[in-house]
Amino acid sequence: MRAAPSTTENGNLPSSFPRLHLNTSSNLRSRPSSNDAAMTNPTLHALLLLSDSALPLGSFAFSSGLESFLAHNKSRLSTSVSKTKAFETFLEHSLANVASTALPYVLVAYHEGPTLERLEELDNDFDASTPCTVARRASTTQGRALLAIWERALSSSTSPSLASQAAAKALTAFAAASKSSKPDVYGLQLNSHFPPLFGLTALALGLSAAETAYLFLLNHAKALLSAGVRASVLGPYQSQAVLASESLQRCIRSCIEREGERKVDETGVTVPVMDLWMGRHELLYSRIFNS
Amino acid sequence: MSNPFLTAASIPGHGVIHLALLPPSTPRLKTTSYQYPLKLISPAPVRTDDEARHLVHTVYLLTYGGGLVAGDTIDLTVTIEPTTRLILLTQGSTKLFKSPGLHVVSKQCMAVTVAPDSALCYLPDPVQPFEHSCFEQSQTYNITVPAVDSQGTGSLCVLDWVCNGRQANGENWSFLRYGSRNEVYLVMPDEKRKLLLRDNILLDRDDVRDGIANRMHELAVFGTLILFGPLFRSLGQFFMAEFKALSRVGGRRWESGSESGDEEVDAAAIRRAKRHKQESVDGVLWSAALLRGCVVVKFGAPEVEGGRRWLHSLLVEEGTVVREMGERALLSLR
Numbered sequence: 001m002r003a004a005p006s007t008t009e010n011g012n013l014p015s016s017f018p019r020l021h022l023n024t025s026s027n028l029r030s031r032p033s034s035n036d037a038a039m040t041n042p043t044l045h046a047l048l049l050l051s052d053s054a055l056p057l058g059s060f061a062f063s064s065g066l067e068s069f070l071a072h073n074k075s076r077l078s079t080s081v082s083k084t085k086a087f088e089t090f091l092e093h094s095l096a097n098v099a100s101t102a103l104p105y106v107l108v109a110y111h112e113g114p115t116l117e118r119l120e121e122l123d124n125d126f127d128a129s130t131p132c133t134v135a136r137r138a139s140t141t142q143g144r145a146l147l148a149i150w151e152r153a154l155s156s157s158t159s160p161s162l163a164s165q166a167a168a169k170a171l172t173a174f175a176a177a178s179k180s181s182k183p184d185v186y187g188l189q190l191n192s193h194f195p196p197l198f199g200l201t202a203l204a205l206g207l208s209a210a211e212t213a214y215l216f217l218l219n220h221a222k223a224l225l226s227a228g229v230r231a232s233v234l235g236p237y238q239s240q241a242v243l244a245s246e247s248l249q250r251c252i253r254s255c256i257e258r259e260g261e262r263k264v265d266e267t268g269v270t271v272p273v274m275d276l277w278m279g280r281h282e283l284l285y286s287r288i289f290n291s
Numbered sequence: 292m293s294n295p296f297l298t299a300a301s302i303p304g305h306g307v308i309h310l311a312l313l314p315p316s317t318p319r320l321k322t323t324s325y326q327y328p329l330k331l332i333s334p335a336p337v338r339t340d341d342e343a344r345h346l347v348h349t350v351y352l353l354t355y356g357g358g359l360v361a362g363d364t365i366d367l368t369v370t371i372e373p374t375t376r377l378i379l380l381t382q383g384s385t386k387l388f389k390s391p392g393l394h395v396v397s398k399q400c401m402a403v404t405v406a407p408d409s410a411l412c413y414l415p416d417p418v419q420p421f422e423h424s425c426f427e428q429s430q431t432y433n434i435t436v437p438a439v440d441s442q443g444t445g446s447l448c449v450l451d452w453v454c455n456g457r458q459a460n461g462e463n464w465s466f467l468r469y470g471s472r473n474e475v476y477l478v479m480p481d482e483k484r485k486l487l488l489r490d491n492i493l494l495d496r497d498d499v500r501d502g503i504a505n506r507m508h509e510l511a512v513f514g515t516l517i518l519f520g521p522l523f524r525s526l527g528q529f530f531m532a533e534f535k536a537l538s539r540v541g542g543r544r545w546e547s548g549s550e551s552g553d554e555e556v557d558a559a560a561i562r563r564a565k566r567h568k569q570e571s572v573d574g575v576l577w578s579a580a581l582l583r584g585c586v587v588v589k590f591g592a593p594e595v596e597g598g599r600r601w602l603h604s605l606l607v608e609e610g611t612v613v614r615e616m617g618e619r620a621l622l623s624l625r
Contacts (some may be wrong), residue, residue: 049417071541072576100493129489131515131587184484186436186477188583258498268472268491270498273508276587281432281576286537 017098041233046159046205053217055224057145062138063289064094064220065274070231072122087233088242089225092251097271098220099255101129102139102195103260104176109199113163116173122196123174124188125264132280138291144191150201159206167203175188192268213260217252227289304329306367308350310375310409318375320348328355329365337617347617349378352415358386361425369403371385371411371445378620381415384454390425393467393497397479399428404478405445407437410522412548412612413449417512417595421456427470433478433538434487434519446520447475448612450602450619451490454512454595455504463511469494473517475585488585490515510576510591512598517588526611528585532622533605534579534588538567573597599624 049055069090070077077083084108105126112118130136150171156166178190195216202212225239234242242248269275281291294436309322318336325331332354339345346539359461371377387397405411411432421425434445451473475488492513494503507513518527575597577590592598603624606612614618 001580015552020523051411068540074541089505092500096498096506125486125489128486128583129491131488131490131580131582131589133582133587136582184485185479185486188485188487205530265489266491268470268493269492270495271506272492272494272513272589273506273568273591276578276591279580279589280540280576280606283534283537283540 004138019061019144024069041210042159043206043211046052046157046202046207047211050202050205050207050247052185053226056149057142059142059219059223059291060226061291062142062223063231064098064224064291065134065277066090066094066224066227067231067280067287067289067291068277068284070233071233071284072277072280083233084238087228090222091228091242091248093271094224094274095221095251097269097274098272099217099259101267102126103213103216103259103265104257104267105193105195106202107209107213107260108264109196110203110212113166113203114170114196114200116170116177119170119174119196119200120177120190122264123161123191123193126193126195127188127191129267130193132275132279133283134291135275136193139194140191141193141290143197146194146197146201147171147178147192150204151175152208152221153207154201158204161206163208164204167200171200171204173195192198210256214252214254217255221248222228230288295354296583302366303327304363304365306331306365308367308369308377310348310369310377312372312375316374318346318348318372319352319475323350325584327361328363329353329367330355335545337619339617340613341614345376345615347376347619349380349619351380353382354385356386356388357383358388359399359426360388361390361395361397363397365399365401366595367399367401369411370403371403371405371409371548373406375406376407376410376616377412378616379411379413379415380572380619380623382623384416384419387418387420387424387426387466387469389421390467393425395425396468397424397426399426400431402431402433404433404435405447406435407442407445408521410446410591410615411449411618412622413431413447414612414623415452417451417452417454417514417598418471418621419454419470420469422460422462422465424466425456425468426466427468427472428579428590429472429474433518435477436480438480443521444519446522448516448518448526448616449473450514450516450522452512452514453492455507455510458511464494466503467496472545473515474521487583488517488519489588490517490587492500497554503525507591509593511593512595512596513591514589514602516590517587517589517600519584522615523586523611526606526609527581529609529611530579530586530588531581532604533563534577536563562608564602568609569604570601573601580618585589 070218077086105122109122158164178192181189183189225243229236229239303326306325307322317530323331323333326451332351334349336346336348352489432447448601451471455464470493472491476484477487478484574593578590
């Protein structure tokens with residue numbers, strides 16, 4: 001059994017214990033392919049599941065302010081070159097902002113492996129820290145979708161470690177509590193915000209902290225790039241090129257380095273104008289996205 | 292509760308404002324103590340013009356030199372007792388002077404306890420961080436949840452805004468670090484509290500590859516207005532309604548090309564059209580959100596004056612602030 005790994009690990013795979021174990025057993029049967037990382041890394045399967053764009057979270061419906069950003073800057077983004085350049089800046093700023101506002105909630109939920117009470121507190125605090133109607137809607141919609149996937153599909157595949165089992169228990173309890181939706185003594189309700197639930201789901205499926213953080217930001221980048229293609233800012237090959245690029249990887253890594261250790265009560269916006277674009281998405285004359 | 296020996300009084304930058312209620316209904320400024328570099332000035336209280344004739348107290352928050360030198364720390368505790376009303380003001384923008392490095396941070400903390408049926412209006416001038424300044428501030432508002440149903444919660448109308456520095460000197464978000472956090476907590480009679488709202492801005496030059504100015508996307512001022520409580524409910528509704536009434540981005544501007552004779556005769560609509568015109572001239576971008584009983588208005592503008600004009604015109608037009616708190620509340624926005 002392996003304890004929850006810490007964030008200080010790089011992108012490397014966590015504790016080598018399960019891998020060694022598998023190696024030994026397969027060596028006995030002397031199968032050559034058994035040394036493949038794919039065969040021996042127990043979390044790879046879960047990692048691929050959670051990074052799959054077919055995971056029914058509905059992320060494709062959100063552009064995280066991109067559509068609004070484009071509409072507000074229409075006059076100066078007339079050529080495709082200027083559009084691509086503006087998109088790349090937007091991508092970097094959006095990642096930085098998500099990393100400083102949401103990533104700490106993902107990682108704190110992951111590391112604390114919280115009780116139901118703490119998870120409710122994280123949900124409340126994230127709700128309190130998101131003073132933008134459109135951003136809140138995007139987060140709660142995806143959070144509820146994730147809870148549904150957890151209950152109906154993923155919960156039966158919880159990783160055997162103690163931490164994962166505890167996370168699974170908290171998630172299931174939260175899902176049940178969120179359905180009753182009774183306001184507390186302060187008159188506030190559960191909202192099912194995405195980031196803490198994502199952190200716990202990743203823990204329940206046995207991902208490492210480093211994988212969880214990277215996956216969270218990469219998924220955000222993928223959603224933005226996909227929105228960019230559909231908003232015809234860049235073509236599908238261009239989008240893949242950005243996704244594969246070293247600069248995107250560097251950007252994600254530096255975001256994690258900067259924000260990975262931040263406490264949840266110190267989260268904040270690092271690109272304030274994002275809130276304006278997101279909030280003003282509701283004012284667009286025509287919309288293809290929900291955010 | 293009341294300690295006759297003011298323990299905080301000898302610590303630099305510490306200040307206490309206590310607006311007490313003299314039974315049955317006279318508010319009195321019981322304490323205004325402060326230590327260098329903080330200075331508090333309280334002019335005579337003014338009665339509102341409406342029937343209730345509320346006595347509203349005002350305290351100016353000042354610092355020697357008009358700002359904070361590197362390493363200065365201000366720590367202000369404000370208590371507002373039930374049914375009292377307080378205006379906090381500044382005299383000019385709070386300047387943040389150059390710091391030798393990220394290790395010397397100037398700080399300003401304000402903790403306000405807002406009792407049932409009381410009100411706080413804090414509409415200061417913008418913070419002006421000079422080149423190489425390094426600053427963090429936090430404003431915490433503890434709203435006491437009323438123990439009996441006959442009381443309402445306290446009310447807040449508070450603004451937090453920052454500009455890009457001394458534009459005349461070519462400064463454009465050229466500080467090292469700026470952080471500002473606003474938090475609203477609901478506090479139960481048994482002292483348990485729950486976070487109602489957190490608005491935190493962090494701008495750190497070391498976090499940014501391409502400079503903070505780039506991140507601000509040509510804005511010269513950015514601000515957040517927080518409205519909470521029964522006194523400012525109608526003001527909050529007004530902001531929400533005006534936000535919904537903004538013209539659509541990317542749509543045709545039908546209102547300017549109306550050909551029929553029956554033009555809008557409604558005075559509010561005319562004012563609105565005029566304001567929209569001024570907004571687009573000034574390049575003001577704003578959004579409003581209603582959440583958890585608060586209305587949060589965020590705005591940005593390419594010129595400080597444009598932002599100031601916009602906010603002032605909306606607050607004057609709606610009228611609650613002047614009616615309930617008096618003209619003085621808007622002094623810093625003029």
